[in-house]
Amino acid sequence: MPNLIAIVGRPNVGKSALFNRIVKKRIAIVHDQPGVTRDRVSVEAEWHGRPFTLVDTGGIGLLRGEKSTDVILRAAVEQVDIAIEAANVIILVVNVQEGIVPLDREVAQRLRQSGKPILIAVNKVDNFNAEKDLVDFAQLGFDQLIPVSAIHGNGIEDLMDTAMALLPPPAPDEVPVPGDAPTPEPPEPAAGAEPAVTDSHKLTPRKFPLKIAIVGRPNVGKSSIINALTHSQRVIVSPIPGTTRDAIDVPFEVETEGVRQKYILIDTAGMRKTRRVDDTVEFFSVQRAEESIIRSDITVLVIDAEAGITEQDKKIADTIVEHRRACIIVLNKWDLFDAKVREAREEEIEKRNQKVRTEGQSKELTTLSEFGSWVQEKLFFLDYAPVIFTSAKTGFHLDRLLEAVRYVAAQLQQKIPTSILNRTLRDAMEHRQPVSEAGHHLKFYYATQVRLAPPTFLLFVNRDELFSDQYKKFLSGEMRKAFGYEGCPIVLAPKARPKSIEPVRKPKPAHGKSAHGRPARKFGKPGKFPGKFPGVTPGKRRAKKPTRSQGAPRGSNRAKGRR
Numbered sequence: 001m002p003n004l005i006a007i008v009g010r011p012n013v014g015k016s017a018l019f020n021r022i023v024k025k026r027i028a029i030v031h032d033q034p035g036v037t038r039d040r041v042s043v044e045a046e047w048h049g050r051p052f053t054l055v056d057t058g059g060i061g062l063l064r065g066e067k068s069t070d071v072i073l074r075a076a077v078e079q080v081d082i083a084i085e086a087a088n089v090i091i092l093v094v095n096v097q098e099g100i101v102p103l104d105r106e107v108a109q110r111l112r113q114s115g116k117p118i119l120i121a122v123n124k125v126d127n128f129n130a131e132k133d134l135v136d137f138a139q140l141g142f143d144q145l146i147p148v149s150a151i152h153g154n155g156i157e158d159l160m161d162t163a164m165a166l167l168p169p170p171a172p173d174e175v176p177v178p179g180d181a182p183t184p185e186p187p188e189p190a191a192g193a194e195p196a197v198t199d200s201h202k203l204t205p206r207k208f209p210l211k212i213a214i215v216g217r218p219n220v221g222k223s224s225i226i227n228a229l230t231h232s233q234r235v236i237v238s239p240i241p242g243t244t245r246d247a248i249d250v251p252f253e254v255e256t257e258g259v260r261q262k263y264i265l266i267d268t269a270g271m272r273k274t275r276r277v278d279d280t281v282e283f284f285s286v287q288r289a290e291e292s293i294i295r296s297d298i299t300v301l302v303i304d305a306e307a308g309i310t311e312q313d314k315k316i317a318d319t320i321v322e323h324r325r326a327c328i329i330v331l332n333k334w335d336l337f338d339a340k341v342r343e344a345r346e347e348e349i350e351k352r353n354q355k356v357r358t359e360g361q362s363k364e365l366t367t368l369s370e371f372g373s374w375v376q377e378k379l380f381f382l383d384y385a386p387v388i389f390t391s392a393k394t395g396f397h398l399d400r401l402l403e404a405v406r407y408v409a410a411q412l413q414q415k416i417p418t419s420i421l422n423r424t425l426r427d428a429m430e431h432r433q434p435v436s437e438a439g440h441h442l443k444f445y446y447a448t449q450v451r452l453a454p455p456t457f458l459l460f461v462n463r464d465e466l467f468s469d470q471y472k473k474f475l476s477g478e479m480r481k482a483f484g485y486e487g488c489p490i491v492l493a494p495k496a497r498p499k500s501i502e503p504v505r506k507p508k509p510a511h512g513k514s515a516h517g518r519p520a521r522k523f524g525k526p527g528k529f530p531g532k533f534p535g536v537t538p539g540k541r542r543a544k545k546p547t548r549s550q551g552a553p554r555g556s557n558r559a560k561g562r563r
């Protein structure tokens, strides 16, 4: 990665505060407690038009030769080493109020060995008095000493000008083009808010890289999954719950079936019940995990297969639904469960052979698909999410996870032609009318798609109160049968309209073909997203269902009884 500037230093010298100051927004957690940032946090930023990547590292908390039983701290040291290896310029942060402590000397020595351009940011120079102590830090053996106050924002210009000057000369294609600033993302609708009338940008597919937030309870293997997918040790893994304290963006590029795709994986802190959250740091961590759900395009909910589905898993699932995120459920640590399932399966077969199974005796879950339906039953409100069984440890089914991500991403690009949308909804409503206590009947005028992600449809009808949650669920189900939308929430927004609006006419068959006869490829863009789970043909002419081998993604529209 070119233009990489890393911020290093012992714990609690103000690295995160400095990091935030530079990127001018709150990116990393700042808290007055040693070792709060335990992972690298990186951000793409710009200084006077020149792009660079800024990396905040965990503090180096050990003296050389000192033994550590704290795995988190040890892993943080490794993270700093990775940052040193990758960085073009390193900013060592020290604290003027504490002077040089032995650990600073250790860190400095470590950095001198790296041979990289080093700057010292002498932090907490909040007044003139402190400035005279600056020269003391020359003992660390570096020429560039820059006084800063991360909290007050002093000295940042100087620091960054010096750091940028130490970067390698810009490549010809790196010269900034005026007006080439990235376009801001369109704002998301607030949870529960009614969609506005169509804006064209809401119907423009999201640009890659899509953001994939990996969320779940502490210790379920979120960081392990990211490391396994990226074949690296980018984020810290440890058996201690609560290892990840911040949301960390990990760029990730993958080639599946000849198509290269870029994603940003977001590692997040494990989310515990709020009343069990120990301190404010954890509180912020959980908040950041929630923010990650909001800024993600797809959320991957990781569940510990061994622990099963807990109340907290349901709560996280609830948050995902509340923010209307596309979702994939991952049951991780399957390696720990696999043997037991195999055993149960063998017993089941044995019983079947001996025909000893009595009627009514509860049947053990022995196949992945049975487990899949069990998970979906438990998380019934998130039943649109496919379920994948993985092991970050053995790599089991991580390819399926990638496949599901690619497939769900393709679903989020679908724009349903209005005529087919209207035909599908009309058929569904003719098939089942909502029940009205006062004997009112539903009249459907017209529907239109107002947003791609989450797929949102505005339905003009005579009475919006006829749309109970149950009726919406039924209609969403019919739309899933027609258009797929596996992994995506479907948002239906009925709007009452005066009677003067004529109901839309049934579309005439075009060129001898019924409206239903349109090929599915119109929707799914398989050229861009070829995969095993193609878009489903609208109406009754559904595409042949994909083969659901064990653990393949499944959606809500599968008849549960068959599994």
Ligand SMILES: Nc1nc2c(ncn2[C@@H]2O[C@H](COP(=O)(O)OP(=O)(O)OP(=O)(O)O)[C@@H](O)[C@H]2O)c(=O)[nH]1
Pocket: 216, 217, 218, 219, 220, 221, 222, 223, 224, 225, 236, 237, 238, 239, 240, 241, 242, 243, 244, 245, 268, 269, 270, 271, 332, 333, 334, 335, 336, 390, 391, 392, 393, 394
């Ligand atoms: N057997 C087994 N162990 C796993 C698997 N995935 C992760 N682990 C272990 O589970 C522990 C927690 O893994 P992490 O990746 O740190 O979990 P996390 O969800 O990121 O945890 P926090 O950041 O603390 O929320 C580590 O000891 C991992 O080695 C798996 O698929 N199988």
Ligand SMILES: [Mg+2]
Pocket: 222, 223, 224, 236, 237, 243, 244, 267, 268, 269, 270
């Ligand atoms: Mg983690």
